[in-house]
Amino acid sequence: MTERPTPDLSIIETRVYRGANIWSYDRAIHLVVDLGVLEKFPTSTLPGFTDHLVAMLPGLREHSCSRGKRGGFVERLHEGTWLGHVAEHCALALQQVVGHDVRRGKTRQVKGREGVYNVIFGYADEQVGLAAGRLAVRLVNHLVEADPDFDWDVELEEFIRRAQRTAFGPSTQAIIDEAVSRDIPWIRLNQYSLVQLGQGVHAQRIRATMTSQTSSIAVDIASDKDLTTSLLSAAGLPVPKQESVRTVEGCVRAAERIGYPVVVKPLDGNHGRGVCLDLQDEKEVREAFEVAREQSRRGYVIVESFVVGKDYRCLIIDGKVAAIAERVPASVVGDGSSTVEQLVDTANADPRRGVGHEKVLTRIKVDDAAVELVREQGFEMSDVPPEGTTVRLALTGNMSTGGISIDRTFEAHPENVEIAEEAARMVGLDIAGIDFICPDITEPVRETGGAICEVNAAPGFRMHTHPTIGEPQFIAKPVVDMLFPPGAKSRIPIVAVTGTNGKTTTSRMISHIFKGMGRKVGMTSTDGVVIDERLVIRADASGPRSARMVLQNPRVDTAVFEVARGGILREGLGYERNDVAVVLNVAPDHLGLRGIDTVEQLADVKAVLVEAVPRDGHAVLNADDPLVRNMRRRCSGQVVWFSMDEPGTETRDMIDAHCRRGGKALVLNPSERGEMIVVKHGPREMQLAWTHLLPATFGGKARMNVQNALAAAAAAFASGAPLHDIRQGLRSFSTNYYLSPGRLNEIEVNGVNVIIDYCHNAPGMRMLGDFVDRVGDSLEGSHDLARPSRIGVIATAGDRRDQDMRELGEVAAQHFDVVVVREDEALRKRERGETAALVLEGVRSAMAAGARCKQVEQILEENDAVRHAMSRANRGDLVVLCVDRHAAVMTELENWSPQAQAGAGFSDDSPLADPDYVATPHPEA
Numbered sequence: 001m002t003e004r005p006t007p008d009l010s011i012i013e014t015r016v017y018r019g020a021n022i023w024s025y026d027r028a029i030h031l032v033v034d035l036g037v038l039e040k041f042p043t044s045t046l047p048g049f050t051d052h053l054v055a056m057l058p059g060l061r062e063h064s065c066s067r068g069k070r071g072g073f074v075e076r077l078h079e080g081t082w083l084g085h086v087a088e089h090c091a092l093a094l095q096q097v098v099g100h101d102v103r104r105g106k107t108r109q110v111k112g113r114e115g116v117y118n119v120i121f122g123y124a125d126e127q128v129g130l131a132a133g134r135l136a137v138r139l140v141n142h143l144v145e146a147d148p149d150f151d152w153d154v155e156l157e158e159f160i161r162r163a164q165r166t167a168f169g170p171s172t173q174a175i176i177d178e179a180v181s182r183d184i185p186w187i188r189l190n191q192y193s194l195v196q197l198g199q200g201v202h203a204q205r206i207r208a209t210m211t212s213q214t215s216s217i218a219v220d221i222a223s224d225k226d227l228t229t230s231l232l233s234a235a236g237l238p239v240p241k242q243e244s245v246r247t248v249e250g251c252v253r254a255a256e257r258i259g260y261p262v263v264v265k266p267l268d269g270n271h272g273r274g275v276c277l278d279l280q281d282e283k284e285v286r287e288a289f290e291v292a293r294e295q296s297r298r299g300y301v302i303v304e305s306f307v308v309g310k311d312y313r314c315l316i317i318d319g320k321v322a323a324i325a326e327r328v329p330a331s332v333v334g335d336g337s338s339t340v341e342q343l344v345d346t347a348n349a350d351p352r353r354g355v356g357h358e359k360v361l362t363r364i365k366v367d368d369a370a371v372e373l374v375r376e377q378g379f380e381m382s383d384v385p386p387e388g389t390t391v392r393l394a395l396t397g398n399m400s401t402g403g404i405s406i407d408r409t410f411e412a413h414p415e416n417v418e419i420a421e422e423a424a425r426m427v428g429l430d431i432a433g434i435d436f437i438c439p440d441i442t443e444p445v446r447e448t449g450g451a452i453c454e455v456n457a458a459p460g461f462r463m464h465t466h467p468t469i470g471e472p473q474f475i476a477k478p479v480v481d482m483l484f485p486p487g488a489k490s491r492i493p494i495v496a497v498t499g500t501n502g503k504t505t506t507s508r509m510i511s512h513i514f515k516g517m518g519r520k521v522g523m524t525s526t527d528g529v530v531i532d533e534r535l536v537i538r539a540d541a542s543g544p545r546s547a548r549m550v551l552q553n554p555r556v557d558t559a560v561f562e563v564a565r566g567g568i569l570r571e572g573l574g575y576e577r578n579d580v581a582v583v584l585n586v587a588p589d590h591l592g593l594r595g596i597d598t599v600e601q602l603a604d605v606k607a608v609l610v611e612a613v614p615r616d617g618h619a620v621l622n623a624d625d626p627l628v629r630n631m632r633r634r635c636s637g638q639v640v641w642f643s644m645d646e647p648g649t650e651t652r653d654m655i656d657a658h659c660r661r662g663g664k665a666l667v668l669n670p671s672e673r674g675e676m677i678v679v680k681h682g683p684r685e686m687q688l689a690w691t692h693l694l695p696a697t698f699g700g701k702a703r704m705n706v707q708n709a710l711a712a713a714a715a716a717f718a719s720g721a722p723l724h725d726i727r728q729g730l731r732s733f734s735t736n737y738y739l740s741p742g743r744l745n746e747i748e749v750n751g752v753n754v755i756i757d758y759c760h761n762a763p764g765m766r767m768l769g770d771f772v773d774r775v776g777d778s779l780e781g782s783h784d785l786a787r788p789s790r791i792g793v794i795a796t797a798g799d800r801r802d803q804d805m806r807e808l809g810e811v812a813a814q815h816f817d818v819v820v821v822r823e824d825e826a827l828r829k830r831e832r833g834e835t836a837a838l839v840l841e842g843v844r845s846a847m848a849a850g851a852r853c854k855q856v857e858q859i860l861e862e863n864d865a866v867r868h869a870m871s872r873a874n875r876g877d878l879v880v881l882c883v884d885r886h887a888a889v890m891t892e893l894e895n896w897s898p899q900a901q902a903g904a905g906f907s908d909d910s911p912l913a914d915p916d917y918v919a920t921p922h923p924e925a
Helices: 036-040 049-056 058-062 072-079 083-097 126-144 152-166 170-181 216-223 225-234 248-258 282-294 340-348 368-376 414-427 476-483 503-516 544-552 565-571 599-606 626-634 650-660 703-718 723-732 762-781 802-813 834-848 862-872 886-894 898-902
Strands: 010-017 028-034 105-109 116-122 186-188 194-197 204-207 242-245 262-266 276-279 301-305 310-317 320-328 331-333 390-392 404-407 431-438 451-457 494-498 521-525 528-531 534-538 558-562 580-583 618-622 638-643 664-671 674-681 684-690 745-749 752-757 790-794 818-821 855-858 878-882
Touching (some): 010 565, 049 072, 058 072, 058 083, 083 105, 116 126, 170 204, 216 225, 216 414, 216 451, 225 301, 225 451, 248 262, 262 282, 282 301, 320 414, 331 340, 368 390, 414 431, 414 451, 494 503, 503 703, 528 544, 544 565, 599 626, 618 626, 638 650, 638 703, 674 703, 703 723, 762 790, 790 802, 802 834, 834 855, 862 886
Parallel strands (some): 494 580, 580 618, 790 878
Antiparallel strands (some): 010 028, 028 116, 262 276, 528 534, 664 674, 674 684
16 A cells, blocks of 8 residues: 655745736636645545545535536546645635635646646635635645644634635625626725726726715715704604704603603614614613613714614615515524523524624624513523514614514505605615614505604615515616616726837827827836826836726726736736737747746737737737737637738738738838838728828838837727827827837937937847937938947846847847947846846857947946946937936936036946946957
8 A cells, every 4th residue: 555645735836816817817816836745646546535525625526627527526536636636626615615606727737847736726805715725735735644733624614704804795795796797897996895896987986885976965964863864854754753862861851752662772873783672761761871872973862752663674776766675683483492592593503694794694692682682571591482482682673683684675565665765865875775664564654653763874785685585686786777877888998018029119109099089098008107198106017906006097088008928927917808909029038937938938928918808809919920920819809910011921911811801900001102001901991101201110210110100000990099090199109208208219419319218138129220220321321420330328137038138239239339238227136247247248249250349338327328328429429228217317318418428427336437447349440
């Protein structure tokens, strides 16, 4: 018999995806687990493991797994499956125990790492999902070898309690479920019940059953029971006699004026707390006053006449009765053999009862007031009431005190319905709970006697959605109808842009087009979050948290997101889907990070945007890039191609065939006058703009911006923008610093042509180098001076591979006469000077092979490097600054002068301040 192994299954990494991600179309939790020695022990080799596991989590019998049938996972357990896979299903089953309907999961081995697995499973609540994953791993280890410190019953109960602490209440959950059924997105705004339904300008908020439309004045009125009664009485509605008091003596005098029996309750209480009913004399009133005052926030107590009858709650939504429930106070019925205490325990054992609002019924609480009430009925808790005798344990019928509800929605008399609706209108509440006390709701209350005893703001839905007796009422529907009337929008258009290079400029172009159409655009990029052309947060905002921030902004009617690789890998997209996904290109960059080692894997990451396109959406894809072109198979919607290839090429033939089938594309058609951007839709061809007339393309020389303009126009066209708005947007967008800071900004400083850009990788440098060559050639022909020099200041981020850094230097050396290598301020786990040394190595390697570069210099600090490059430049030269902090560099250039050029100073740690510093000249110089 195989020796039982020592359990050492462990979690080595945890990620939470809050939107579409590389593993799933929906949010998920990703655990990287190490099986250790358990890699050699599938479940079939562990005697008793399967039986014990299924006994602990019987819900596993329902899991189909890959078999596609009930019990499929248990079959896998008997046949033998690895324990990472078991942990995945346990995490799902644990969430199902607390009522979360999650079924998605997968387990895959990490390539090249024996015993290490990616365990991915869905979640409904993030904290519950994480707790389920941790408990699942502990459970598996316990089943391999019993852990004396692991008590399953205790662990499971603690997990359930954790889930209950973070769960929405039944009212909030009912509204969310209704919203989800209508495809209305929602965002939880805090750890409690504050929820946003919809996005941007269409957003509405709820907190339990209060909404964005709930009047603050109406809530204040409903909270003041004295004022509420006064308003209802003035409207001729039946209300009890009532007075508000602050002292016990005043309470007694008010009771005498009103006449016994009376009710004493807090002025601004809720959930029936502090309410004392059927008080018959002064002694009871004095005792009740103290109880009520403890629950009153303002110290006032209400004394009112005691109205005899049953307790009914009428729920009014948007001025109409949506449901009516009879509320029966907590009670037990004697069986002739059990004590009152035993009868309460039996009632609380009902699986429908729980703590607070966690279940459809609340456990009956036996407190001093309950004991005293039982005593008034002639019993002690230890007495055995006769069979059939009802023993009340609470005076009020609130569900929160253990009461039950009976649905009476379709039994109420029309006159009573009219009274309830009028009461809600008088107070001004969009959602109101009108509490009636009357003998029978089926008879007119004015004839039978009875009154409105209270008006509640934010009434609970539980008694209506889960009545103890009767049919449940789907009252979330009228709430969502009120917030989102038929035909109302709940989503704003989302355009998401990704790619190795060009994301920021393309996002800005798209936003500029929409802005020209009068839209309020929320944009995220590596520079920050921009709301309606205002930079509200300055940071790298190309991740999912920034996207959610835009979707929460009530001014935004269109969202444009720059989506970076890192955010997708870290948290997913952060939203459910995008109407238009734009993929510009995929090139080797950021490889070797988070398990992405090849450009094909990088393409899979960026394809998440394409997978998040709905059936009525569009994916705008670069037909010239094979990796991007292959993403068309992942798109559920329509594909819109863009291409810079000339007619007659294989790519253009593919696009022509696509358009003949009714597809859309944007292409370049060359002519003697230049290149024309052409929109193709089915058999139609529509001219959009000459590329050389678009300011961002520098007369067509900036080929990368020609491509970006094609992508931006395609995205706008796919979004339904008219051609004249797209044309105007492209014609008015330039790379000046105010429209596109840090991206191909051109300025002239003392006769020196300066270009400021963000280029930081080899593929981007090739495109920038092509632009430099085109601009440099034109400069050579426009000056009578000697051949202008090309000076480049370059750098890359420290999280690139060594070979990528060297390649950047090699490419730069092909296009510049002088290269100055600097470093970013954030070293990203590199030593100071290490990144620059690798780039420098690449430049020198290219120089030795005969590259254009004649001299390379290393100056680590950015502003020092900028000052040095400017001090070397003569009139007519071209200086290209690839910067990290563009604002600081622009300030430096604005302060530049011939005097500063003559005596450029450097920081103390600058290499140029070292008398032994020597630049590296070209071997043939």
